[in-house]
Amino acid sequence: MSDYAIKIDKITKTYNMYAKPTDRFKEALDPRRKSYHDLFYALKDVDIHVKKGEMIGFIGENGSGKSTMLKIITGVLTPTSGSIEIEGKISALLELGSGFNPEYSGYDNIYLNGMVLGFSKEEIDEMVDDIITFADIGDHLYQPVKTYSSGMFVRLAFAVAINVDPDILIIDEALAVGDLEFQLKCMDKFTEIKNSGKTILFVSHDINSVRRFCDRVYWLKNGEVIEEGDVMDVSSNYENFLKKKSIKTIDTERAKQTDQENTVPDIVEVNSAVLLNSDLSPVEIVEQDQKVIVKINYTVKRESIKNPVCGVAIRTVDNHYVCGLNTLLDKVTIPWEQGENTFYIEYEKMSLLTGEYYFDIAFFEEHATVPLEYKTKYLKMFISGQYTGEGIVILDHEWKDTIK
Numbered sequence: 001m002s003d004y005a006i007k008i009d010k011i012t013k014t015y016n017m018y019a020k021p022t023d024r025f026k027e028a029l030d031p032r033r034k035s036y037h038d039l040f041y042a043l044k045d046v047d048i049h050v051k052k053g054e055m056i057g058f059i060g061e062n063g064s065g066k067s068t069m070l071k072i073i074t075g076v077l078t079p080t081s082g083s084i085e086i087e088g089k090i091s092a093l094l095e096l097g098s099g100f101n102p103e104y105s106g107y108d109n110i111y112l113n114g115m116v117l118g119f120s121k122e123e124i125d126e127m128v129d130d131i132i133t134f135a136d137i138g139d140h141l142y143q144p145v146k147t148y149s150s151g152m153f154v155r156l157a158f159a160v161a162i163n164v165d166p167d168i169l170i171i172d173e174a175l176a177v178g179d180l181e182f183q184l185k186c187m188d189k190f191t192e193i194k195n196s197g198k199t200i201l202f203v204s205h206d207i208n209s210v211r212r213f214c215d216r217v218y219w220l221k222n223g224e225v226i227e228e229g230d231v232m233d234v235s236s237n238y239e240n241f242l243k244k245k246s247i248k249t250i251d252t253e254r255a256k257q258t259d260q261e262n263t264v265p266d267i268v269e270v271n272s273a274v275l276l277n278s279d280l281s282p283v284e285i286v287e288q289d290q291k292v293i294v295k296i297n298y299t300v301k302r303e304s305i306k307n308p309v310c311g312v313a314i315r316t317v318d319n320h321y322v323c324g325l326n327t328l329l330d331k332v333t334i335p336w337e338q339g340e341n342t343f344y345i346e347y348e349k350m351s352l353l354t355g356e357y358y359f360d361i362a363f364f365e366e367h368a369t370v371p372l373e374y375k376t377k378y379l380k381m382f383i384s385g386q387y388t389g390e391g392i393v394i395l396d397h398e399w400k401d402t403i404k
Contacts, residue, residue, distance in 0.1 A: 003051055005086070006084075006087075012080050013079050016037040017040045057231065059210060061242075063222075066172075073086065090167070099116050100112070102299050106140065127164055131164075132159075172204075233348065236354050268301060270361050285382045290351065295349075309367075310343060311361075313360050314357055356382050
């Protein structure tokens, strides 16, 4: 354990699920020991190894097992099977103040919580002044916690959790609480703890926060670790999973219906669209800022269309419109001969943020109003790169202290 703060091996946590309350009694009283329950796996064969000084992120949907895992690490829950080894004292920013006694004063609760975390009275004596200063709730400190406002309550709870000098700090979303001044104080303290080489487990739905702070990340789904490793790789895969999931079947059916209703048949047909790099080699994963060429192959069935228009649109996987271009706006004439034709659109610098995108490919009449052929999400592109910004696109920019 010398290099590791936490070692979790094959941890499984199951719960008995009964269809009816009476089934629990039937099972308890059945002389044949007949089972009346189904097993629910909150965690299943989970392996997590955290080295000392690492900040590890945990991502996953609600119900994926993150909270169960944290409760097992903090000792609130006992695993059904598997082993867990922890070296060091743990403090957790989970349900802030969950261990407070409302009848006790804030001051007494500092000692109560400290002792629950495994610190002696002498050790808490050394910390108490820092906690009181950090919470900054004045004379309310000596009043029963039940008289506190919600703001005072979370200030004291956060102050206790983050100032007890733990070896391992567990954070579930709450990096900062309270008003702006207190939030800044929280972030300063968090930065101090991170820079001091403490081990930190960070659970958050905010992917960008995970990317900013964490060294590695675990993705949990249905109680299992789906992927573990590099923060950008795993978080991007998780983000794309969420985006794909958000696309409802009804949207797909509506798009198909729109295509069928708005497409004029037997005029032109898109045969293929391929992504190429600057060497004209096919590519699916595109490096950020790389040149990208889309090669469109199509068959013209009726040459009589006057001044046809080709359009290409880029969309996110959840159907946000990123960039739509067409040959009418750019005053370009496309090949339109009976039979097979090829045309290209070249993007000199694909400055999109990392993630998955789709291309729509379409042909219109001369006013780009009536679609002759419209292919929704016809071509997929994955952008790979560093965490350099947020949103959809990285615009060319430069920070300056003066403008000349």
